[in-house]
Amino acid sequence: MPTGQDANLRFLRRAIALATENVRAGHGGPFAAVVVRDGRILGEGVNTVTAANDPTAHAEVNAIRAAATALGDFSLAGCEIYSSCEPCPMCLAACYWARLGAIYFAATAADAAHAGFDDDYIHDEFAKPVDARSLPAINLLREEAWASFQAWIEAGKKIPY
């Protein structure tokens, strides 16, 4: 089992190869990622947005889902992700929710933008106050919505996540 930097390069090269293969096979965009624990790949993912008609099917999301399925656990604590490209905001947040310990990435967001994949506008939107964003977010029925949380609190069978 390779360790340290040799392993990091090996897993990143695997992600890059999968990304290139995804394009050549006509399955989707030039993005792939692998989730690793203890030097072993638990799950791999490629971008399948267009192939699967799923706007959330980015490489990192797919790799996280595959690894969590393989482990039978919604937590990937103790795992790292190796992505062919710097994660977009959706995938970065998914890495936090999955409790990954580190992100290794090869291409940068600037490289992706140079190839026509620009997620800077989402980054920029996040930095704005809610009412200044291009995607309107309207709050209604706040009081009524507490009923769902009240049911959760009363259920007392919470699994923290």
Next chain:
Amino acid sequence: MPTGQDANLRFLRRAIALATENVRAGHGGPFAAVVVRDGRILGEGVNTVTAANDPTAHAEVNAIRAAATALGDFSLAGCEIYSSCEPCPMCLAACYWARLGAIYFAATAADAAHAGFDDDYIHDEFAKPVDARSLPAINLLREEAWASFQAWIEAGKKIPY
């Protein structure tokens, strides 16, 4: 077909009811969302993180995936999402990628935090420079990674998304 504010309240109440039902059924957290187009629900989703062992299976992601599957299109342009709770950063970014036209939400992020679901730390992490975040992100092999984008550019069969 109800329109305007009546419809907004109806779809939000549907999301709140689904969120409460998700807890009562023991399927997961108190969150649900519906995606709507032209006054009709195209897809519904509840939080299935623990039930599906999928850290990305938040209500909004599940609703977006269901609606995109129903439409047979990765773009949900012309649709709106109604969520029982203010979207977390992952789901907010997913709404942008899905090209949704508006987000209606009932409970606020502060309400969710009060019930034990705190995503403020992810918001806060996004605002930090990469090297100041608690989740390390390491860039390696940037040059090699261009090969995947080069393959994409040469393929000339790009579907923009």
